[in-house]
Amino acid sequence: MADPWFDTSPTAAWHDATPVRVGISSCLLGESVRWDGGHKRNDFACDALGRYVEWVPTCPEVGAGMPVPRDTLRLERRGDETRVFATRTGRDHTTSLRRFAAAEARRLLDSGLSGFLFKARSPSCGVFRVKVWNEAGQPEAAGRGIFAEAVIARDPGLPVEEEGRLHDAALRERFVERVFATHRLHSLFRGRASRGRIVAFHAAHKLQLMAHHQTRMRALGALVAQAKQMRPSELRERYVKGFSAALARPATRRSHTNVLQHIQGYFRKRLPDGDRRELGECIDRYHQGFVPLVVPLTLLRHHVRREGIDYLAGQVYLEPHPAELMLRNHV
Numbered sequence: 001m002a003d004p005w006f007d008t009s010p011t012a013a014w015h016d017a018t019p020v021r022v023g024i025s026s027c028l029l030g031e032s033v034r035w036d037g038g039h040k041r042n043d044f045a046c047d048a049l050g051r052y053v054e055w056v057p058t059c060p061e062v063g064a065g066m067p068v069p070r071d072t073l074r075l076e077r078r079g080d081e082t083r084v085f086a087t088r089t090g091r092d093h094t095t096s097l098r099r100f101a102a103a104e105a106r107r108l109l110d111s112g113l114s115g116f117l118f119k120a121r122s123p124s125c126g127v128f129r130v131k132v133w134n135e136a137g138q139p140e141a142a143g144r145g146i147f148a149e150a151v152i153a154r155d156p157g158l159p160v161e162e163e164g165r166l167h168d169a170a171l172r173e174r175f176v177e178r179v180f181a182t183h184r185l186h187s188l189f190r191g192r193a194s195r196g197r198i199v200a201f202h203a204a205h206k207l208q209l210m211a212h213h214q215t216r217m218r219a220l221g222a223l224v225a226q227a228k229q230m231r232p233s234e235l236r237e238r239y240v241k242g243f244s245a246a247l248a249r250p251a252t253r254r255s256h257t258n259v260l261q262h263i264q265g266y267f268r269k270r271l272p273d274g275d276r277r278e279l280g281e282c283i284d285r286y287h288q289g290f291v292p293l294v295v296p297l298t299l300l301r302h303h304v305r306r307e308g309i310d311y312l313a314g315q316v317y318l319e320p321h322p323a324e325l326m327l328r329n330h331v
């Protein structure tokens with residue numbers, strides 16, 4: 001069976017030899033740039049995912065001119081605004097950090113990133129529930145780091161995650177799936193994407209889209225069907241937006257079960273009774289939470305290969321990211 005992700009044939013609609021580039025807070029790669037002169041090396045990023053992506057590191061605090069080691073920073077609410085101050089000296093770093101953050105976000109995103117992995121809880125890099133001190137001097141877990149904010153504002157569709165949340169198997173799988181999908185999408189539109197290539201891309205991603213958002217999958221199908229009546233730039237803009245929004249919605253055990261049963265339908269007249277029963281039971285066991293997603297998928301891939309069903313063999317859903325990461329062994 002063709003491996004949808006590593007398919008290097010020139011016929012693959014999204015084939016592109018460029019590496020999957022992902023931004024990352026430098027300290028997660030083991031760079032000693034933290035306020036205390038240390039780092040926060042993340043093993044999954046360095047040892048596992050790092051084999052398949054090219055990390056693009058940046059430390060916004062060092063980039064904005066702060067030394068290592070340095071005073072810690074904290075976000076403070078001042079009226080309608082959130083500003084960033086040195087905790088000990090009270091020095092206001094808001095202007096320099098914001099200026100660097102905006103320029104760096106532009107530089108990195110213009111260079112072509114497919115995602116960003118941020119350091120959690122940082123007043124510069126944190127994405128979710130970063131502490132902000134209110135005017136009464138009380139911390140509230142309600143903010144976002146200055147740099148993370150700049151990156152997300154520049155590309156709201158970019159897959160972003162914090163390193164701490166990658167301990168959650170479902171969030172980890174979801175982030176990596178979106179990173180690889182974004183890379184394929186960028187590859188499709190790098191240079192001139194013909195309408196034929198867009199149609200092929202959409203066909204190969206149909207089941208993946210179905211697992212995330214059926215309504216958007218259908219809307220994208222309708223968009224692709226009208227491709228001839230649209231300017232290429234309009235088609236590109238609408239397809240990229242719709243595709244990213246579809247994958248941003250998490251796939252659930254129920255929606256995966258729906259896709260697995262959809263695939264099962266292709267074997268109704270092809271498999272002997274015993275094999276069909278085994279497949280149905282396997283999907284049921286996944287649906288009930290007794291086995292992870294990799295179990296029914298492995299069985300389906302086996303039947304797809306044996307029966308030589310080209311449409312299914314070309315579905316990215318069957319292998320949306322490198323199998324060696326074993327991300328679907330835990331969801």
Ligand code: SF4
Nearest residue numbers: 025026027059119125
């Ligand atoms: S600013 Fe970001 S990259 Fe730099 S040390 Fe803090 S969390 Fe790490």
